[in-house]
Amino acid sequence: xxxxxxxxxxxxxxxxxxxxxxxxxxxxxxxxxxxxxxxxxxxxxxxxxxxxxxxxxxxxxxxxxxxxxxxxxxxxxxxxxxxxxxxxxxxxxxxxxxxxxxxxxxxxxxxxxxxxxxxxxxxxxxxx
Numbered sequence: 718x719x720x721x722x723x724x725x726x727x728x729x730x731x732x733x734x735x736x737x738x739x740x741x742x743x744x745x746x747x748x749x750x751x752x753x754x755x756x757x758x759x760x761x762x763x764x765x766x767x768x769x770x771x772x773x774x775x776x777x778x779x780x781x782x783x784x785x786x787x788x789x790x791x792x793x794x795x796x797x798x799x800x801x802x803x804x805x806x807x808x809x810x811x812x813x814x815x816x817x818x819x820x821x822x823x824x825x826x827x828x829x830x831x832x833x834x835x836x837x838x839x840x841x842x843x844x845x
Contacts, residue, residue: 720770729769733762786840794833801828 720726740755769777779787805821808814816824 718771720767721772721774722770723774726766726770729766730763733759733766735759736762783841786837789840790833790836793836794829797832798825798829801825 736755736759738759740752740757740759743749743752743755745752802825805814805816805824809816
């Protein structure tokens with residue numbers, strides 16, 4: 718198995734190893750529970766970097782069709798988020814629902830992320 722050793726891959730792997738080292742320092746010297754999270758994130762970053770290092774550089778370039786699909790999916794996800802925010806604003810103005818910040822934030826984040834994923838899958842199947 719051949720690994721790429723260009724600047725991009727080495728920076729990504731170095732960042733992952735740095736995060737692992739930071740987590741280890743936090744765990745050993747400060748007994749901080751956040752060190753476990755840093756170690757896990759750094760390990761995941763290193764694994765993703767190794768996966769990317771085994772692929773050729775032109776493997777990740779997008780063609781015009783996938784760029785257009787991402788643009789359309791992002792546009793429709795944005796308008797879905799705006800609709801949810803407007804609906805929450807109207808419900809609050811009518812005093813039917815009074816959400817706290819975390820309820821509203823998690824709902825908008827959920828709609829935005831999963832709306833984009835669903836739209837991207839839809840336009841990928843549908844085509845132009």
